[in-house]
Amino acid sequence: MTIPVFELLRPKTLAEASELLLKHGDDARLIAGGTTLVILMKQRTVYYPYLIDLQGISGLDHITADGEGLRIGAMATQRAVETSLLVRRSFPALADAFGKIGNVRVRTTATVGGNLAHADYRLDPPPVLLILGADLVLSSPKQTRTVPIKDFYRGLYETALEPGEILAEVRVPPAPEGSRTLYLKYSSLSANDWPCLGVAALLKGNAKRCDELRLGVGGLAEKPLLIEGLELARNETITDSLLDEIARLVDEQISPISDLRGSEWYKREMARVFVKRAICALAEEDPHL
Amino acid sequence: MKRELALTVNGRLAKLQVEDADTLLEVLRDQLNLWSVREGCGVGACGTCTVLMDGKPVSSCLVLARRAEGREIVTVEGLAASGKLDVIQETFIEERALQCGYCTPGFILSVKALLDENSTPTDDEVREYLSGNLCRCAGYGDIVRAVRVAQEKRRAGAT
Numbered sequence: 001m002t003i004p005v006f007e008l009l010r011p012k013t014l015a016e017a018s019e020l021l022l023k024h025g026d027d028a029r030l031i032a033g034g035t036t037l038v039i040l041m042k043q044r045t046v047y048y049p050y051l052i053d054l055q056g057i058s059g060l061d062h063i064t065a066d067g068e069g070l071r072i073g074a075m076a077t078q079r080a081v082e083t084s085l086l087v088r089r090s091f092p093a094l095a096d097a098f099g100k101i102g103n104v105r106v107r108t109t110a111t112v113g114g115n116l117a118h119a120d121y122r123l124d125p126p127p128v129l130l131i132l133g134a135d136l137v138l139s140s141p142k143q144t145r146t147v148p149i150k151d152f153y154r155g156l157y158e159t160a161l162e163p164g165e166i167l168a169e170v171r172v173p174p175a176p177e178g179s180r181t182l183y184l185k186y187s188s189l190s191a192n193d194w195p196c197l198g199v200a201a202l203l204k205g206n207a208k209r210c211d212e213l214r215l216g217v218g219g220l221a222e223k224p225l226l227i228e229g230l231e232l233a234r235n236e237t238i239t240d241s242l243l244d245e246i247a248r249l250v251d252e253q254i255s256p257i258s259d260l261r262g263s264e265w266y267k268r269e270m271a272r273v274f275v276k277r278a279i280c281a282l283a284e285e286d287p288h289l
Numbered sequence: 290m291k292r293e294l295a296l297t298v299n300g301r302l303a304k305l306q307v308e309d310a311d312t313l314l315e316v317l318r319d320q321l322n323l324w325s326v327r328e329g330c331g332v333g334a335c336g337t338c339t340v341l342m343d344g345k346p347v348s349s350c351l352v353l354a355r356r357a358e359g360r361e362i363v364t365v366e367g368l369a370a371s372g373k374l375d376v377i378q379e380t381f382i383e384e385r386a387l388q389c390g391y392c393t394p395g396f397i398l399s400v401k402a403l404l405d406e407n408s409t410p411t412d413d414e415v416r417e418y419l420s421g422n423l424c425r426c427a428g429y430g431d432i433v434r435a436v437r438v439a440q441e442k443r444r445a446g447a448t
Contacts, residue, residue, distance in 0.1 A: 001328070001331035001332075001350070002310070002315070003310040003312065004310065005308065005309075005310050006309060006310055007290075007309055008309040008353065008355055008356075031353075034351060034352070034353060034356070035333055035348075035351050038312070038350075038351045038352075038353065039332045039333065039351065042331060042332070043332075051309075053356065055356055079345075102333065102334075102421070103333075103334070103336070103420060103421020104346060104399075104402075104417075104418055104421055105333060105336065105339060105346045105347050105348045105399075105421055106333050106348065106351075106421070108342075108345045108346060108347055109347050109348070109351060109352065191417075191420050192334060192420055192421055
């Protein structure tokens with residue numbers, strides 16, 4: 001499979017990349033790891049006469065932590081996050097979500113920023129970043145602004161990125177003390193495939209008393225969703241009826257797209273199953289199902 | 290428009306003329322005649338075009354050739370450059386871990402990357418690491434066994 005002719009532009013700074021984006025408008029697209037864009041160009045799903053290469057810009061692939069949490073540069077590879085001790089220690093579910101994308105070759109090439117900015121409805125990391133309350137740093141020559149990830153996704157392949165803006169960094173604040181997180185990817189075709197759905201859960205407390213519950217889901221709407229209204233579980237014992245109530249809440253907020261991985265009906269059924277499974281796994285303090 | 294590209298493949302620097310749209314796979318096959326690198330799916334899912342880039346496995350069908358400049362590329366041809374097969378290649382033959390052989394170069398390189406990264410992987414780690422390499426002759430059992438045997442041989446000092 002060949003790629004149609006295009007020109008690869010190689011800026012040295014973020015500002016230069018932004019200028020190129022503004023100059024070429026809809027004729028240009030950023031290329032980070034390229035694993036998705038190259039496929040879409042090969043398949044003639046999209047075409048851009050100019051690709052703006054972020055590879056030559058230094059200082060974008062860091063993974064660091066301090067008192068304010070974790071910082072991941074947009075050009076860090078997915079494999080680097082998956083295998084980072086720093087990430088594995090403080091945010092195991094995040095390392096897990098990045099480690100479940102495609103296969104090891106894809107993750108070695110593909111980047112964090114490329115994944116998040118693609119804004120596909122089935123991405124694995126956003127549900128985890130949603131429950132962790134991550135912020136995305138968007139850079140442009142005019143300003144650098146920080147957008148909570150829940151406001152970043154606007155719709156199917158739509159983000160809050162303005163013309164000329166580039167996703168530069170992901171910031172993850174420390175998780176609530178004593179909380180545990182989990183990401184469940186459900187693949188209905190093959191392990192390396194896009195998920196049918198993904199469920200991320202954060203629980204502070206245990207089966208007897210839930211102090212805080214957060215849920216993020218992928219593959220169940222046009223964009224990754226942070227489930228709202230989970231205050232109802234606060235200070236409650238995790239019983240079957242509470243789980244049913246939570247599952248109903250999730251069902252009200254999702255709007256699954258029927259695709260090759262499952263019909264809308266099937267995804268709603270599986271959402272119920274996997275939401276309950278994630279909460280129970282965390283409540284029993286057994287993150288390994 | 291063709292541009293000059295200096296690519297380090299199997300320890301040698303090659304000066305080439307490439308289009309921006311050329312993939313690493315196309316350049317390795319069509320310009321350097323490294324036919325162990327094969328196009329299967331063309332979308333990074335099957336693993337037949339696997340090469341090592343700075344020691345890590347990548348799908349050469351998804352890498353733009355120009356973006357591979359300055360990196361060390363290794364194909365299966367580079368493993369046996371001295372004429373002696375790598376211990377992983379030898380073990381694949383001994384354990385009959387191939388049938389038609391189309392997927393074999395990709396598997397060999399993935400196994401090399403795996404064992405270089407983790408000399409004592411668990412069964413799950415082997416299967417997960419190789420899950421992106423497809424063998425349509427269904428030789429997975431033999432392949433996983435070959436990984437185990439190669440792992441032991443490497444531990445005993447074989448290269």
